[in-house]
Amino acid sequence: MGTFNAGGLNAPPTSIVNGFSAGGATASALAVEYGNDRATKVVLSGALTADTYKEMLAVTDSGILFIAAVQALDITSRTMGIKVVVDGTTVFDASCAANTTDNAATIAVGYNEAGYLVGLPVVFNSSLSLQIKSSLSETDKIQIIYLYHTT
Amino acid sequence: MEVSEVTIDGEVYTVTKYNGSVVKELKMTPAQLAILNAPKAAVDPLAAVQAKLDMLIADMTEVKADLKLIKNKP
Numbered sequence: 001m002g003t004f005n006a007g008g009l010n011a012p013p014t015s016i017v018n019g020f021s022a023g024g025a026t027a028s029a030l031a032v033e034y035g036n037d038r039a040t041k042v043v044l045s046g047a048l049t050a051d052t053y054k055e056m057l058a059v060t061d062s063g064i065l066f067i068a069a070v071q072a073l074d075i076t077s078r079t080m081g082i083k084v085v086v087d088g089t090t091v092f093d094a095s096c097a098a099n100t101t102d103n104a105a106t107i108a109v110g111y112n113e114a115g116y117l118v119g120l121p122v123v124f125n126s127s128l129s130l131q132i133k134s135s136l137s138e139t140d141k142i143q144i145i146y147l148y149h150t151t
Numbered sequence: 152m153e154v155s156e157v158t159i160d161g162e163v164y165t166v167t168k169y170n171g172s173v174v175k176e177l178k179m180t181p182a183q184l185a186i187l188n189a190p191k192a193a194v195d196p197l198a199a200v201q202a203k204l205d206m207l208i209a210d211m212t213e214v215k216a217d218l219k220l221i222k223n224k225p
Contacts, residue, residue: 033191034191035187035188035189035190036187036188037188037190037191042187043176043179043187044179044186044187046162046177047160047161055175056176056177057174057175057176057177058173058174058176059172059173059174059175060172060173060174061171061173061174140183140186143187150172150174
């Protein structure tokens with residue numbers, strides 16, 4: 001584990017503020033349905049209960065998260081939420097407005113550049129949890145996209 | 152490295168332990184993996200812009216033809 005500088009670029013965040021963090025933003029139009037061929041890790045949601053977070057990834061280690069987003073796989077109207085918990089602290093918890101655009105996403109970490117996700121580093125010292133939810137009870141209609149390193 | 156599986160709410164998670172690190176992630180079935188590993192069709196992000204440009208060119212052509220008619224009016 002490295003040395004962490006409180007308040008510095010290598011410190012874990014206490015919050016992530018972006019265009020989605022306030023909740024209710026229009027989902028971000030991604031150019032493609034992400035798959036593992038883009039080198040980001042992509043995991044289908046499995047069975048979801050409406051408006052209930054499901055933990056998709058739990059890491060107990062130190063590391064850096066670069067991308068975390070939840071993407072729609074069809075045009076059914078739904079909100080999509082994503083929660084990022086770093087070292088036990090929820091640093092991002094927000095859903096998009098009801099979305100009917102295929103491939104659109106709620107982005108917690110990273111940003112959309114011309115339809116494609118670009119990573120931004122988010123440090124975690126001891127643990128990371130990524131959770132997603134949909135406003136619908138459904139199976140494999142949304143997916144999580146993430147990219148992280150352990151250190 | 153130690154890899155095990157746990158079932159939560161009827162779904163299988165893979166738990167990987169290595170050198171003090173523990174990673175738990177939802178395990179994809181072969182059918183789900185086939186979807187995720189399939190090549191995805193690329194979509195041209197400029198396609199919508201191109202369509203608007205084509206419409207603009209068509210409009211300008213129409214305006215040009217109208218102007219020509221007006222200009223040639225006796």
